[in-house]
Amino acid sequence: MNYGYYPGCSLERNAAAYDVSTRAVAAHLGLGLDELEDWNCCGATEYIAINKLAAYALIGRNLALAQKQLHAPGNGRLAADGRAQLVAPCSACFLNLRKADRYLQDDETLRTATNEALAAGGLRYDPGTIFVRHLLDVMVNDVGFEEIKRRVTKPLTGLRVAPYYGCLLVRPRLGGELSNAEYPTELDQLMKALGAEVVDFPLKAHCCGGHMTQISAEVAYELLRRLLQNAADYKADVIVTLCPMCQLNLDAYQSRVNQHFGAGFNLPILYFTQMMGLAFGLDEKALGFGKEIVSAAAALAKIGEPPKAGAPARRRKDDKALPMPGAKP
Amino acid sequence: MAERIGVYVCHCGSNIAGVVDVVQVAQWAAGRLKHRGVIIARDYKFMCSSLGQELIEQDIKELGLTRVVVAACSPHLHEQTFRNACARAGLNPYLCELVSIREQVSWVHTDKVAATEKAKAVTSGGVERVLWDEPLEPLRVPIHPATLVVGGGIAGIQAALEIADGGHRVYLVEREPSIGGHMAQFDKTFPTLDCAACILTPKMVSVGMHPNITMMTWSEVEKVEGYVGNFTVTVRQKARCVKTDLCTGCGVCEEKCPKKVVDNVFEAGLGYRKAIYTPFAQAVPKYPVIDRENCTYFQKGTCKACEKFCPTGAIDFSQQDELITLQVGNIVLATGFDLFDSRRIPQYGYGRLANVFTSLEFERMCNAAGPTNGNVVLRDGLTAPKTVGIIHCVGSRDKNFNNYCSAICCMQSLKFAHIVKERTGAEVYNFYIDMRTAAKAYDEFDQRVRDEGTHVIRGRAAEVTDAARMPGEEGKLIIQAEDTLIGRQRRIPVDMVLLAAGLEPRRDAKQTAQLFGLSCSADGWFIEKHPKLDPVATMTEGIFIAGCVQGPKDIPNSVVQGAAAAARVQGRIQQKEISLEPVRASINEHRCSGCRICNNLCPFNAILFHDDRMVSEINPALCQGCGTCVAACPAGAISGTVFSNEQILAQIQGLLMLNLNGGRVEELVAA
Amino acid sequence: MSENGSKPKFAMYWAAACGGCEIAVLNIHEKILDVDANFEIVFWPVAMDAKYKDVEAMPDGSILLTLFNGAIRNSENEAIARLLRRKSQILVAFGSCACQGGLPSLANLGTSQALFDAAYDGPSTDNPQGVRPQPQWAAPEGQLHIPEFYPAVKTLNQVVPVDYYMPGCPPESPQIAAVIDLVLQVLGGKAALPPPGAVIGAGDSTVCDECKRARNEKKITQFVRIQDVQPDPALCLLEQGLLCNGPATRSGCGALCPMAGALCVGCYGPAEGVLDYGARLMTAVASVIDSTNPAEIERILDGIPDPAGAFYRFNMGGSLLRAGRLPRKSKVAHEP
Amino acid sequence: MTEQFEPVIIGFTCNWCSYRAADLAGTARIKYPPNIRLIRLMCSGRLDPTFVLQALASGADGVMITGCHPGECHYLEQNYKAMRRFLLLRRMLTQMGIEPQRVKLVWASAAEGARLAQEITAMVEEVRALGPLNWGKVEVPAFSPHPSSLKEEVPA
Helix, strand or coil: EEEEEEECHHHCCCCHHHHHHHHHHHHHHEEEEEECCCCCCCCCCCCHHCCCHHHHHHHHHHHHHHHHCCCCCCCCCEEECEEEEEECCCCCHHHHHHHHHHHHHHHHHHHHHHHHHHHHHHHCCCCCEEEEEEEEHHHEEEEEEHHHHHHHHCCCCCEEEECCCCCCCCCCCCCCCCCCCCCCCCHHHHHHHHEECCCCCCCCCCCCCCCCHHHHHHHHHHHHHHHHHHHHCCCCCCCEEEEEHHHHHHHHHHHHHHHHHCCCCCEEEEHHHHHHHHHHHCHHHCCCCCCCCCCCCCHCCCCCCCCCCCCCCCCCCCCCCCCCCCCCC | CCCCCCEEECCCCCCCCCCCHHHHHHHHHHHCHHHCCCEEEEEEECCCCCHHHHHHHCCCHCCCCCCEEEEEEHHHHHHHHHHHHHHHHCCCHEEEEEEECHHHHHCCEEEEEEHHHHHHHHHHHHHHHCCCCCCCEEEEEEECEEEEEEECCCHHHHHHHHHHHHCEEEEEEECCCCCCHHHHHHHHCCCCCCEEEHHHHHHHHHHHCCCCEEEEECCCEEEEEEEEEEEEEEEEEEECEEEECCCCCCCCEEEEEEEEEEECCCCCEEEECCCCCCCCCCCCCCCCCCCCCCCCHHHHHHCCHHHHCCCCCCCCCCCEEEEEEEECEEEEEECCCCCCCHCCCHHECCEECCCCEEHHHHHHHHHHCCCCCCCCCCCCCCCCCCEEEEEECCCCCCCCCCCCCCCHHHHHHHHHHHHHHHCCCCCCEEEEEEEEEEEEHHHHHHHHHHHCCCCECCCCCCECCCCCCCCCCCCCCCEEEEEEECEEEEEEEEEEEEEEEEEECCHHHHHHHHHHHCCCCCCEECCCCCCCECCEEECCCCCEEEEEHCCCCCCCHHHHHHHHHHHHHHHHHCCEEEECCCCEEEEEECCCCCCCHHHHHHCCCCCEEEEHHHCCECCCCCCCCCHHHHHHHHCCCEEEECCCCHHHHHHHHHHHCCCCCCCCCCCCCCC | CCEEEEEEEEEEEEEEEHHHHHHHHHHCCCCHHHHHHCCCCEECCCCCCCHHHHHHHHHCCEEEEEECCCCCEEHHHHHHHHHHHHHHHEEECCCHHHHHHHHHHHHHHCCHHHHHHHHHHCCCCCCCCCCCCCCCCEEEEEECCCCCCEEEEEHHCCCCCCCEEECCCCHHHHHHHHHHHHHHHHHHHCCCCCCCCCCCCCCCCCCHHHCCCCCCCCCCCCCCCCCCCCCCEEECCCCCCCCCCCCCCCEECCHHHHHHHCCCCCCCCECCCCCCHHHHHHHHHHECCCCCCCCHHHHHEEECCHEEEEECCCCCCCCCCCCCCCCCCCCCCCCC | CCCCCCCEEEEEEEECCHHHHHCCCCCCCCCCCCCCCEEECHHHCCCHHHHHHHHHHHHCEEEEEEEECCCCCCCCHHHHHHHHHHHHHHHHHHHHHCCCCEEEEECCCCCCCCHHHHHHHHHHHHHHCCCCHHHHHHCCCCCCCCCCCCCCCCCC
């Protein structure tokens, strides 16, 4: 299957590991990623608050480029509903593109103004022609767990993974996101399919603080501490993310958080595509390992270790414990 | 024969006359509609008063009226009144039209001139329509005296007992092995806190002993045919594998059965039962059933422990399901509700966090006959909680799940708070949106529980988590909520969380509705005939609803509905026959081409196709008169009484006032 | 009925028509000799030479039977309709066009301008001078007139009262023969005329009544066009998603088209008592679409690219909307 | 004072929901313009497209079809049939040059008196903006619309 590909700025710099692992895994799975030509920044999370029209024109330009490139005759990238599919790995880019498509559809004034701005560059965007999707959605729903399981050659056995979704992918609900905004499970299932031991990570959809590190560091550190503390409490070896912002915050600011709270967190933060590549047996260097600030080497060394916990204790005759909901006898 | 029409315009005090110039309307009708057959048009203060009705009767007799049009209130209010008046004067009641110039004119418009013009148009529509009215007789259907009650919960039990006490045969069908329903699972009932079993068991025993009640448990209705007064119902009696004539209910089989199963029905998943079981000690009937899916013998071919130990030889593995056909005149549906599945709100942790319980689990927990013998303990079965959080409105009043209020959860949650306090002395926090305690002695109960020291926090819980953030939270479940009364986010660490899950229609409610030919609201609750004035009847004649099948309600209201449905049924039986509105469709066989367009349009299966003659026919007793087939017949071979094509087309012409000189002469005066 | 022992007079006329009705009359074979033997044919432009002025010269009511085929497209059609009405005792609307407007009345969906554009300026027209018909033209020989083209096609009964209706495009020859037999019997005093206004030469059910194809309860999930499928030869065509007009079309033709595997196109018009042909067909077809989802219903309806044409093919002129505002049959409340 | 065009709209209502909604609007004294005239049917499934055509051909400027919300039909599912007929009818009317705003399908439960009044008000304004339908400007023949209904001027 073929998709338009919008990497976004982060993937060219701090999240280069996400970009290379995405491309490597996609190639391995036979997914065609057709990068948009001449794409520009999505405006990230704050631009919309500063100048709405400029923000929509900025995002709209990418959608217009996608429409031009993906709807070109003979392109063959159209879905059954006639829309072209555009994949964004970054949650912020994904949300901006998805939101812009929807709001341009709903708000005629905004649509007209945006298209007037785009016309200056010889472009226009017809809302609804591009179906914006997050990379995780494509992996889970188009490729599917069965296919992923089939591709695993080096299962991630023994590695305790905390799956972290962040907030931009799950909210707001504009259609086509993950199954549950409050407690999504797709990444959990994906990691299980790769053979990892997945910890039930209660803060999986809580905020990482976003750009709060630049505005009010103390607030940001507390948010990050909660996430790291929770992952550590659950004895996770790594936190797996799907968003460059989350990765950056948890990775780059981990030492500051340790300093600030006198803590000793040492949790590598990796992209889910890196884990996929690893389990598929792809070359580690080609997956961007080593670019993370908190080194993942020690954690990854655990892969293949036998499970630590012994067999679950047999139920004793006099055990008074009540069955859990949905328990089989 | 020339038609002689009387037109009567009602003032309704000032209700109509205050906006519509009724005198002018009457004069206009007498003059301008004369060539349409109007020979008299009167206005009168209150047409529905006995004097008003007498006016019509007198005109029918003295002026020889052949048709009557009354312009007054909604036909839903007084259509019957004026039809009766006509009948008393010897005019067929179906030659009378009531058109609404109150609800649809004087009460909704302010411009007096425009309203008067519209009243004329509406009257003119009535006059054109009445010309095409046909004299009709109501349909009379005999009523079979037996009744089917589906569902053996408290509503069904009440209905069955009332009808049986009235001396009529009742078949009570229940799909579980015992009657009792949800009420049998409860410990205490609010607000009086009397023991559910103590008040329910005597009623269950009465059902079991009643000479007029044929109880059919472990059974399901499979097919419903026929119509009001004369239903033929097929019931599948599932194989119990126990001969009830030999079984004494001693319970040895259950004791000896080696197979233990989590009981997801009666024990709400909190306890176990055997593969051969009676769901609870007071079950009626007392005979156990074998759950074939879990029975070792049925799955693996060996065991038969129950057969070996049964002192009376009552076990019979060879029993087969039986199909039983019943003849009944009326049906009461009391199939109850299912609990909202709390796993659908994953942020509350049910199914993931061990010490989160649903309301039904907790009912079983505090029941002395339940899995913990009434001890309030954590999932380990040993530890008593020191703090308990109770979350209201789980799955109710939430646009993500159900918009409606489940009606019972506030009181149930307060009851839980009381029981927890009483049994464990724990601190209790109730998280509510609005406290809804509107019934006799309910609000007093709320006050009592608050006085006992229960903390009530007004705020919908955002999440339940075991992720500790602050000291004191470790090892606890933390409920995060915004306390909207103080405007603060709060985190309350507790040992146990109870989710007051809402009530939902049965998972198979849609199929049940289809089986009985009823309709469900968008939420899935069965629709009553009228939400206020006819709450237990349905659109399908002869089928009544009672209890939670109609919508969430507590025990007193379920009992009330059970009794109300029984009263309606008994009234029917007493009448021996019932008159039905003759709104029916029929097919002109000569004109029918047998194209079969209409064949699958009738949800009541009233349309029959005769293969031999290649024509379709409508069974008037099954027809409910919706007219869909009339509107669909491409050959125009189907006609419908009371709402015929001619009547409606004429009314359109009349409303557009084309009865005058072939054009729309009376334009509305600009408003 | 005959005067002075002479034979009763017969006339036949074509207005806006294709000529098929005339052929159908000739197609009754030797029965045509009975017509000749029993009638004096006074006016039949396709069969004999006659001038309008000859008809005008006849006494009013002197023609016993006139078969009028074709719709009213222009002022000439209307003038002759009025003329023949005046001269005839019995005026029969003969064929789909006279009864219901027929195919010509589909033109009512567009404007006259669009029609002329298509005829005189279409892609297949060679008209370098851009000639358009002119109602008047000054020729060297004097002022020439052509009939006025009406903005909409009318049925015969929209311009004159009609005694009987004989539908079909064309009416089936055996039905014509039967009607002629009947008229002859009436002339011989052996039968009575049907009630005025009746439809003659047709049945009063619909085409399905005569169609032998097997049928079931209908559930339509898609509409297909007959050129795109190989229909089951024994099964109801509508059930196969083919828009057969049979269910709504008056019987009498013997279901020739559907029996031969072609769709009924509705030329026999509405069944007895039906006010609007297209509405009846449309409501029937829509009722059996097997979906409750508006988007899916719309998708299924996309299979009918031209609903107005599909549901009113032969019946636009006689339909409610394209007939303009008409007083409906009203129940007589007072004795006259 | 310029005279405002007052459209006439024929409304078809279902006995169980929208007619009761209209009654409720009355009981609650909710106001709406007097331009609509209602006809009661037992169900929106009774709605024959002929009625709509007849209303438009007889001088109505618009037609409002109302019924129970999908899934709430008192006859189980007949409102879906009304919906199918409406969707097809609307396509055909569009071909005939009748603006789609003139024929509307509105779902209204018995409890939605206010909503029905709102819908009526909105539709009256919409049709007012469109102007008269003027269907009568197409040929107005003086004779019976249907063969079988001819009663007069038949020679013996």
